[in-house]
Amino acid sequence: MRPSACPGLLRIVPALDGGICRVKLARGELSAAQALAIADAIDERACGIADITNRANLQLRGVKRGHEEALVAALLQAGLGPSGPQDTMHAFADDVRNVMVSPTAGRDANALIDTSTIADDILTHLQSDKRFAALSPKFALLLDGGERLAMLDHPHDIWLSAMRAHPERDDVLFAFGLAGCPPVAAKHAGALAAVAPSDVAALAHALVHTFLDLAMPEHTRMRDLLAVHSVEHILAHVKSKTEIALLRDASIERWRRAPADPSLRLGAHRQRDERRSHVGGQPVLGRMNSATLRGLAQLAADNDDATLRMTPWQGVLLTDIDTTQVAATLQALDVLGLACNAQNPLTRVIACAGSAGCAKSLADTKADAMKLAACLPAHAQVHLSGCPRSCAAAHRAPYTLLAVAPGRYDLYHTHDPRDPTGFGRCLARGLTIDEAAGMLNHAALPPFDEPSDA
Ligand code: SF4
Incomplete structure (x- = not known):
């Protein structure tokens, strides 16, 4: 057995904003009842925030001191823990539940x-x-x-x-x-x-x-x-x-796999059975509060008790939406604050917890990401990272802003989402968010959408 500093459901680790509890979701799925249980648990036992991770899991932040046991009990009660007896091996059984599938598994017409x-x-x-x-x-x-929507x-x-x-x-x-x-x-x-x-x-x-x-x-x-x-x-x-x-x-x-189409994570798209669609949206910077979770649970429950599926793009997908309900579902997601259209710059910005939650962060990446989104050009996809660990993205974004000081970032660019060199080529150092936005808006910047196999 190994000691671990990683958060898990049964191992809440401290952070600047309280404890972190990571809930691993089998196949990224969350039932309406489980979403409600999490909403209640984070209101009562934490700071009311759940982040979607890049492995399509949930991370509950700000767990209050002294409330850890009750939070874990509530999550286990909701069926969010590992299977098997609750003995000393339970935490390890939780740790190994790392199997990623497409959010449209079983629904994708192209799979x-x-x-x-x-x-x-x-x-x-x-x-x-x-x-x-x-x-x-x-x-x-x-x-x-072999789904078209796949990370x-x-x-x-x-x-x-x-x-x-x-x-x-x-x-x-x-x-x-x-x-x-x-x-x-x-x-x-x-x-x-x-x-x-x-x-x-x-x-x-x-x-x-x-x-x-x-x-x-x-x-x-x-x-x-x-x-x-x-x-x-x-x-x-x-x-x-x-x-x-x-x-x-x-x-x-x-053999080479057919390229995937990540744009299918947003908006409505027909499923295999043609009569139903999956509908997806992006909570702002992958973060949901308890009200959003309750709203999503209601949407899922109203739809023949469908499940919610988390995506590795830190978004949410509802499957099996009857064609007649697609417009209403999109509207409901909009009301809940989820962006469902790639034109919305908030679908093209991701950020780690930043200095508000993580002692390693050199900048408030979440706040800076919101500032950047307000002036982001149409072509740009940007990842803001508080340190080189890159918690918000396991792949390489076309542009990365790596924090070097509060409000200051080095700007990197890559054409290759699997860039073995790291974030790519450094274009400029120590930029403010306004300066970074200016550079991203500058026509001379290399385009991000060149094929990665060029
Ligand atoms: S990327 Fe670094 S600063 Fe950001 S949450 Fe992870 S460890 Fe903290």
């Missing part, structure tokens, strides 16, 4: 497969194997069904992505890789191998065991293991633990 059941199987495996208590709480898996640029310790094995046939396989992302462009590393959908959960289990078999105490993530073991050695170890057929050939290695 090759519905990943919901496989994701549940993987989560069950992860929570029930006590050995996995040795994993870092950051160890994470991506399960991609593909967050590196994962293990990624699994649906692929059509033979374009002329219907059979689907899952390509997989380690310490990275599904390949979209020619320059990206290809898949290591592929397995049948029925073998995906067992493969994930075997890969995690392989990691634990081979990792030394200082190796906490798959990238650490790859630094000291070859891929062939790791795959040979997997094969020694399982009967699963690992399919490897040139077509799997050459």
